[in-house]
Amino acid sequence: MVSSLPITDPDDPRIEPYRAVRERDLIGREHRFIAEGEVVLRVLLRQRRFAVESLLLAENRFDTLTELLGSLDPAVPVYQASRTVMDAIVGFPIHRGILALARRAPLPPPETLLAALPEDALVLGLVGLSNHDNVGGIFRNAAAFGASAALLDGETCDPLYRKAIRVSVGGALVVPFTRAMSAWEMVDHLRHAGFEVLSLSPSGSETLSQIRREGRTALLLGAEGPGLPPALLATTRSVTIPMSGGFDSLNVATTSGIALYQLTR
Amino acid sequence: MVSSLPITDPDDPRIEPYRAVRERDLIGREHRFIAEGEVVLRVLLRQRRFAVESLLLAENRFDTLTELLGSLDPAVPVYQASRTVMDAIVGFPIHRGILALARRAPLPPPETLLAALPEDALVLGLVGLSNHDNVGGIFRNAAAFGASAALLDGETCDPLYRKAIRVSVGGALVVPFTRAMSAWEMVDHLRHAGFEVLSLSPSGSETLSQIRREGRTALLLGAEGPGLPPALLATTRSVTIPMSGGFDSLNVATTSGIALYQLTR
Structure with missing residues (x-):
């Protein structure tokens, strides 16, 4: 059973990788990437190439994803925030209310x-x-x-x-x-x-x-x-x-x- | 030879149809539409279904379009404005610097x-x-x-x-x-x-x-x-x-x- 970690402060250091998503995307994230939305999350959790490091969900999304989250490694933190806090973290409204941080695999020759x-x-x-x-x-x-x-x-x-x-x-x-x-x-x-x-x-x-x-x-x-x-x-x-x-x-x-x-x- | 009509005041009534393009697009333009960019303008001037009513060009675009504008009915006004004035009229930067106002044909049964x-x-x-x-x-x-x-x-x-x-x-x-x-x-x-x-x-x-x-x-x-x-x-x-x-x-x-x-x- 996955439990969620409530985030109430946009400056909480645990959700640092989700801060100012657009700006961060532009300068690059080295060995990580951000995926958004339910359809993409479903694909991400089904494959084995990329390890999921954490999720950040809008409050109202947690319940709609119960079944999907059942396939998540219980050690992966699932952060949950109100829409207002999530928008403040990310820097713009994430309509889908679902973000995931995952690790890139090294590119093979x-x-x-x-x-x-x-x-x-x-x-x-x-x-x-x-x-x-x-x-x-x-x-x-x-x-x-x-x-x-x-x-x-x-x-x-x-x-x-x-x-x-x-x-x-x-x-x-x-x-x-x-x-x-x-x-x-x-x-x-x-x-x-x-x-x-x-x-x-x-x-x-x-x-x-x-x-x-x-x-x-x-x-x-x-x-x-x-x-x-x-x-x-x-x-x-x-x-x-x-x-x-x-x-x-x-x-x-x-x-x-x-x-x-x-x-x- | 097409000549251009300089626009220096964003409130000039002649360019009224180009004002706040996005908002106007959303509420609809009844019998007209706006086309943008050189490629689209080229197609617009080649077809006969839609009558062009006017053009609004950024200053630096007029010279690059001389040949194309040669195919334009000389009665069609070509307004020209600085980038600053054009952006103020339109409400956001039109990178391509080319807008055309054309008349819709009535939809046939x-x-x-x-x-x-x-x-x-x-x-x-x-x-x-x-x-x-x-x-x-x-x-x-x-x-x-x-x-x-x-x-x-x-x-x-x-x-x-x-x-x-x-x-x-x-x-x-x-x-x-x-x-x-x-x-x-x-x-x-x-x-x-x-x-x-x-x-x-x-x-x-x-x-x-x-x-x-x-x-x-x-x-x-x-x-x-x-x-x-x-x-x-x-x-x-x-x-x-x-x-x-x-x-x-x-x-x-x-x-x-x-x-x-x-x-x-």
């Missing part, structure tokens, strides 16, 4: 992550994706279609940023990921691990609907606007999604959904 | 809109979609894949809301749409106009990848969470996108992209 994947693995490579909504949306799609993992270049933003996790509906907690220094290093690692590398671009030379996946496959996605570097398209199998009407670009998260749909049919 | 469509028309039916990001995303995809039109039920939000237009990258200005009173009325109109009606749902009985479009086809989309009413699924051809990994729902805009991709292959 790309070769280690790739070596552990199955023979028919499908991996996404994210290049220069600096928008949290897009990265969250891509992880949601990756989880929905059962992608094995994601590799991120140095420009791609953190999938464990609070908003990215929320948009991913917890997919960022489910799909394993790690970073490569650059798109080139990413492609090198993928090839060494036996992956065929596809790259998506409006200027791609093959049509997505004609692609059939055979063995380990990786799919590179670049940001809307700049897209993937032409030199990268030239050395990989470049693929396009034909469109009509003079609109030549889809949102990159939508693109990932379409490509994952096609490659997992 | 659904039967009129449908009658004018081609024999192989593909139409989207939006049911209960109250999120502007999702509706904008759907219109972006509809434009990208050349959908002929969209029908909206009473709960679905306005595609000409500023944010929806922005997210649609102008698609909301391109794809014709109108409203039906309800999803049921929508389906009635579609059937009378010879459309086969598909409905997308995680509980759909056919698999999307097996669907081939023949003749006029309509695709109904419901909100994440509630989804489409079961009675509606029962009377239409219900279709699902198979997924793995316990994640049983995609974002509705992504879903529309995948379905449009499949149905226009």
Whole structure:
């Protein structure tokens, strides 16, 4: 039975990691991250990669979560505060009234992550994706279609940023990921691990609907606007999604959904 | 040659429609709407459905838009203001420095809109979609894949809301749409106009990848969470996108992209 620890003073040192959440998110939390909302909490408690360190709940949420909290390690503190105190701690209204602090797992070297994947693995490579909504949306799609993992270049933003996790509906907690220094290093690692590398671009030379996946496959996605570097398209199998009407670009998260749909049919 | 009309006083009555944009957007603008940003302006000036009534530009934007403004009716006033004055008028910083005021076209009766469509028309039916990001995303995809039109039920939000237009990258200005009173009325109109009606749902009985479009086809989309009413699924051809990994729902805009991709292959 989980019991809650009431917090009445916003300056209580026990809830220090929840203070001024937005500002803290921006400067980074080193080895921790914040997850919010019931759907995400449900995913967080179901997985084993990230250890939950504490929860902070609005008073009225504790009773609605009894069953879910039953799966929580009883040693994990569950702090409870009034809406007013919670808002004062966090710095803005957390409508869902549910926050969790969890520990990041260290990022494995790309070769280690790739070596552990199955023979028919499908991996996404994210290049220069600096928008949290897009990265969250891509992880949601990756989880929905059962992608094995994601590799991120140095420009791609953190999938464990609070908003990215929320948009991913917890997919960022489910799909394993790690970073490569650059798109080139990413492609090198993928090839060494036996992956065929596809790259998506409006200027791609093959049509997505004609692609059939055979063995380990990786799919590179670049940001809307700049897209993937032409030199990268030239050395990989470049693929396009034909469109009509003079609109030549889809949102990159939508693109990932379409490509994952096609490659997992 | 378009010339600009300098605005130095935020209370200048000529720019009254641009004042307190957010508040005005919320209460509605009757027969007008506001569009923002260069990409959207480009689409707006290319189409003929909506008459542009005026532009409001930040000082530094006028020179960058010379070519584009050449296609503007010279009778349309182009107001120009410093960033400070523009922000004071609008009520928040318009980073893109470009706003346009345009006139809505009256919404045609659904039967009129449908009658004018081609024999192989593909139409989207939006049911209960109250999120502007999702509706904008759907219109972006509809434009990208050349959908002929969209029908909206009473709960679905306005595609000409500023944010929806922005997210649609102008698609909301391109794809014709109108409203039906309800999803049921929508389906009635579609059937009378010879459309086969598909409905997308995680509980759909056919698999999307097996669907081939023949003749006029309509695709109904419901909100994440509630989804489409079961009675509606029962009377239409219900279709699902198979997924793995316990994640049983995609974002509705992504879903529309995948379905449009499949149905226009």
